[in-house]
Amino acid sequence: MTVLRTDLRKRYNHPDILIQVDDSWVQLADWLPRYFTEQVQQGVHFVPGQLVQVGWMLLRIEDNAEGCLFVSEPDLKSMPIQWSVGATRTVRLLALHRAICDELCVNLEFRSLREALSTTTEVPPNNEFYLTRTEAEGSNSGWILHRHNEAELRLMSLYEAALINNAIIPFLALPTGSAVVRNEDRLTVSVGGLELSSESSPLFRHLATADNFLDRY
Known part of the structure; x- marks a missing residue:
């Protein structure tokens, strides 16, 4: 140290x-x-x-x-x-957030880990989820974490959601309009008309094969 x-x-x-x-x-x-x-x-x-x-x-x-x-x-x-x-x-x-935003040619847009995220009653697992970002409103970050476009969502802090599904952490600096789809070992990220996947990006391939993001990075 x-x-x-x-x-x-x-x-x-x-x-x-x-x-x-x-x-x-x-x-x-x-x-x-x-x-x-x-x-x-x-x-x-x-x-x-x-x-x-x-x-x-x-x-x-x-x-x-x-x-x-x-x-x-x-x-x-x-x-x-x-x-x-x-x-x-x-x-x-x-450093990881900068690398991901550079990969997608977008600026970093941070919200605090204390702010709210909308998610399903049961938080989706690391290997299967949809993460989308809408406009922030007050202490609501605008992030939505779901699995099958469920209608009923609840609020929890970004930090608590990330403890349950830490695979979302790498993408929390992406701007409004971003969408992240994880389906087993396939990862797709889109924003501003650009889409990259674990098949086209070595960085996303690395993240898609991690069962526990914090153990990998």
């Missing part, structure tokens, strides 16, 4: 912020200290318990006995959210 550290105390009399990241993801996380520094330059004062949205994920600010702040992230295992030290999952997922 590598701990990235800001230099806020000397420059701005603000507690330094520590960001723990797995060694293999450090290069993709080096912007985080700069982000916190820029926020402090603009007058933001980070305090314990504060939540910071990074992509789809949230980072929680915590403090330690040395007077520094550090970040924790959801463990993607527990409901309600259990927090674990570091930002590796956040950085990994942000």
